[in-house]
Amino acid sequence: MAYLSLSTADSVYLPGRDSLTPLLYTPSLKQGFYMQFTATLTNSDQTSVKACASTNSTAPAVACPPNVPFDNNSTMCIVTQCSVKVVKSNHLVFIGAAAVVMPELVAPTSISQSGSGSQQQQQQPGDSSSNRKVDSMMGNGEANSNSTISGKRVSSHVGFEPAVIAVVVGAVLVVLGVVAMSLYLKVRRQAVKVKMQVERQGYFDEYGVYRLYNDPSSSVRVQQQQQQQQLQRPTTTTTSMVSVSLASSLLSAGAPLYISWSDAATSDKNDWLCITASSTPSWTNYMSGWKYTHGTDSKSSNPTLSAGSLALSAPSSPGQYTVFFCRNAGYDCPASVSFQVSAMKLTASAPTVVAGGFLRYAWTGADMASKNDWITFTTSGVPSKSSYISDSWQYTYGTQIKQGVSPPATGSISVKAPSTPGVYSAYYCKDNGYDCTASVQITVTAAKTECRAKPASSIEHVIMIVSENHSFDSYFGNYCQAAPGTFPTCNEGRKCCAAITPSVGGVKPQKLDDASNKANDRDHLSTSEICEMNGGKMDKFIKAGGCSGSADYNYAAADGTPGSASKYWAWAQQYAMADNFFQAAAGQSSMNDMYFARGAYVFQDNSAVPEASDCYNFFTASRKSYKDPMIADLLNQCSVSWTFYAEDFSFDPPFLQCYPNNYDPSDNPFEYYPSVRNSPNKESYFKDFSLFQKDVQNGQLPAVSYIKALGTRSEHPLVSTISAGEDFNSAIIDSILKSDKYKQNTLIILVPDESGGFRDSVSPPANSPIDNQPYGPRIPFVAVGHHVLENYISHVQMEPASLVRFIESNFLGGVPGQLQTRDAVVNNIGSLLNVTRTGYVFP
Numbered sequence: 001m002a003y004l005s006l007s008t009a010d011s012v013y014l015p016g017r018d019s020l021t022p023l024l025y026t027p028s029l030k031q032g033f034y035m036q037f038t039a040t041l042t043n044s045d046q047t048s049v050k051a052c053a054s055t056n057s058t059a060p061a062v063a064c065p066p067n068v069p070f071d072n073n074s075t076m077c078i079v080t081q082c083s084v085k086v087v088k089s090n091h092l093v094f095i096g097a098a099a100v101v102m103p104e105l106v107a108p109t110s111i112s113q114s115g116s117g118s119q120q121q122q123q124q125p126g127d128s129s130s131n132r133k134v135d136s137m138m139g140n141g142e143a144n145s146n147s148t149i150s151g152k153r154v155s156s157h158v159g160f161e162p163a164v165i166a167v168v169v170g171a172v173l174v175v176l177g178v179v180a181m182s183l184y185l186k187v188r189r190q191a192v193k194v195k196m197q198v199e200r201q202g203y204f205d206e207y208g209v210y211r212l213y214n215d216p217s218s219s220v221r222v223q224q225q226q227q228q229q230q231l232q233r234p235t236t237t238t239t240s241m242v243s244v245s246l247a248s249s250l251l252s253a254g255a256p257l258y259i260s261w262s263d264a265a266t267s268d269k270n271d272w273l274c275i276t277a278s279s280t281p282s283w284t285n286y287m288s289g290w291k292y293t294h295g296t297d298s299k300s301s302n303p304t305l306s307a308g309s310l311a312l313s314a315p316s317s318p319g320q321y322t323v324f325f326c327r328n329a330g331y332d333c334p335a336s337v338s339f340q341v342s343a344m345k346l347t348a349s350a351p352t353v354v355a356g357g358f359l360r361y362a363w364t365g366a367d368m369a370s371k372n373d374w375i376t377f378t379t380s381g382v383p384s385k386s387s388y389i390s391d392s393w394q395y396t397y398g399t400q401i402k403q404g405v406s407p408p409a410t411g412s413i414s415v416k417a418p419s420t421p422g423v424y425s426a427y428y429c430k431d432n433g434y435d436c437t438a439s440v441q442i443t444v445t446a447a448k449t450e451c452r453a454k455p456a457s458s459i460e461h462v463i464m465i466v467s468e469n470h471s472f473d474s475y476f477g478n479y480c481q482a483a484p485g486t487f488p489t490c491n492e493g494r495k496c497c498a499a500i501t502p503s504v505g506g507v508k509p510q511k512l513d514d515a516s517n518k519a520n521d522r523d524h525l526s527t528s529e530i531c532e533m534n535g536g537k538m539d540k541f542i543k544a545g546g547c548s549g550s551a552d553y554n555y556a557a558a559d560g561t562p563g564s565a566s567k568y569w570a571w572a573q574q575y576a577m578a579d580n581f582f583q584a585a586a587g588q589s590s591m592n593d594m595y596f597a598r599g600a601y602v603f604q605d606n607s608a609v610p611e612a613s614d615c616y617n618f619f620t621a622s623r624k625s626y627k628d629p630m631i632a633d634l635l636n637q638c639s640v641s642w643t644f645y646a647e648d649f650s651f652d653p654p655f656l657q658c659y660p661n662n663y664d665p666s667d668n669p670f671e672y673y674p675s676v677r678n679s680p681n682k683e684s685y686f687k688d689f690s691l692f693q694k695d696v697q698n699g700q701l702p703a704v705s706y707i708k709a710l711g712t713r714s715e716h717p718l719v720s721t722i723s724a725g726e727d728f729n730s731a732i733i734d735s736i737l738k739s740d741k742y743k744q745n746t747l748i749i750l751v752p753d754e755s756g757g758f759r760d761s762v763s764p765p766a767n768s769p770i771d772n773q774p775y776g777p778r779i780p781f782v783a784v785g786h787h788v789l790e791n792y793i794s795h796v797q798m799e800p801a802s803l804v805r806f807i808e809s810n811f812l813g814g815v816p817g818q819l820q821t822r823d824a825v826v827n828n829i830g831s832l833l834n835v836t837r838t839g840y841v842f843p
Helices: 162-201 472-476 514-519 526-536 566-574 589-597 631-637 690-697 722-737 800-811
Strands: 040-042 048-051 083-085 093-095 098-101 202-204 210-212 243-246 250-252 256-262 272-276 308-313 319-327 332-342 345-348 352-354 358-364 374-378 393-395 411-416 422-430 435-445 461-467 576-578 642-646 686-688 704-708 746-752 782-785 792-794
Touching (some): 243 332, 250 345, 256 272, 358 422, 393 411, 514 722, 566 722, 686 690, 722 746, 746 800
Parallel strands (some): 352 435, 642 704
Antiparallel strands (some): 040 083, 202 210, 243 256, 256 308, 345 358, 358 411, 374 422, 576 782, 746 782
């Protein structure tokens, strides 16, 4: 029997810990190896057997496992196949063919190896010799022969002279020395290889468990497989029809990678998802950041879910990658899907957004030679002509009108989310096409709001009378008495707002009255108004301006005489007005009407009509309906009553009985939304104006009312006089102020939908940061009622979305801005209200 000695210098020292947990990974011990330290052998079923050796070689109090012989000469058990389970700190651990000694461990005095001539040693990774045979030092196995081991005398029945015996023994010892040295060198080389492999491929965790860096197992246990060549994971031959998919196949570096799977085998445990840059995963090529299907990197005893989803992180380097679904913590990977990581990066300002709400997207690394780049959404896959969400996209310069502009390398834009809740991918696409170079996933949620038991303030009813097509200066330019171009800070009376500019390009303003109002309609297409505003200079409204709608009659102002906005002046003096209230977007009426319902851009100018429209614009505009949430949906969630009263209203308007003498559905923004237009409760949402007075008289006025006159009484130029609109408004105001039930709790708002192409003196603010639309000129805004400040002028910047925010603040719970449109950022109308009477400060 031969003994192989391994000194302290030959041992592999691992840094870091002075204790190990009981379960430590190591391949099986080599055949014929002995252990000279206290350890517990482990059977294949992980049950412990008796101690195999003692740290005290001079005290052979050793009990060997069953059927394991004890060698009296070495005071050790002869072990043929075993693995190690460490029972306390600083004990010997076997990895490969080397003894691994923890810090402060006394080095082993010897590690012995034996076996019959027919036994072969396992080949270890990195060992070039195969099936090395270890000859027994017991000779040919003769029954009566004895031998000397480690210097002990060997006697034989064969007679030899002592000198001859000495020579033979000396020769044998020399041969043994050569063999021992050869084996020693081989083992040392193997130990060095194992040390390098250990340092390169693994580490001891905080529990003392040895782990490989690329090991998806969360607990590395002892394996008892004879002929084990390398770390193995369990595999299965069970057929699996599992499928795996990605929310997006194009991602920015480091972006969340959302993965879904279905039809997984529920008999599996610890199925896992990983990413590789090449072929099927192995223990050397998959990337960090993998997860088990239960969402962590720790094993679970629970079976795999048949279907589910989780998120990994996309690799940090651009390139083509593959996600694999692998079974039973192993490398049986029946499903995969590829994706691309782009050098360009697209990010969202938040991971979630309300349906129809706006979210800001930022990009880096854009190609500045490209033009008309755009951002859009899909539910799965890269956008195509048939798959992108047609009402949820935006050019990088902020509109849906192609302008041939290149993107900045780094920039951001706000884009409306899809109207249906779900998981979507936003894509950055080049050149007005479908070459999409970056994406980010978002979750769209349903619009929800908290509800109040009663209004937040003492205002229990609000009535909004929406007239048409006048700028602030056209009604109040001559009412205001502060110097033109100034911005007074006082609030009481006419002296606290700036008068109209006295002339533009040598042209003075015309008088606006009933006659001149009916004489001409003004061009108020978005392109015309944008041209005439001229970047805020407000100098191209006159004929010399050169825009398609430029005309001297655009520059007009009432003087407060009868037929020239006299009642508006009276209401402003008695109640409150705002001199910084802007048209929501440059463009025509229907476009701006939508802001009273949505607080955001929906379509351009008068390019869309609702399904109910059978009028002249039926031939020139597209019938449209929309699913985005709007203020009426929120009111309905909280059972807050609301009604749109319109003169000559009909759910089915007669064919070609049109504006201005009949009801025009395109003037009613709620007509575009099937959620209310087709509701079982639609009879309470849409009423003819004749029922308004009955509801007031019967005490059935809803909490929120919108009122629209016929075109002939809407103050719209060409079809209505100013006086006709004032008379219509007066009847409503008088009915409320004379009502004992409503005069103390009702607020009345007078506001046109847009400026109608009339010039105004004040430059609009910059484009909205929400929907990127350019504001139009200022428009009149007058508040009437018990809660309103008297003879007051508010200078707070406001717009139609401010009314949406007011309704949210007063009638709904929670923080206003629930639609996540402009309602989230605009100012409320509270600056016109008397706090001592409302009992509430509007946020």
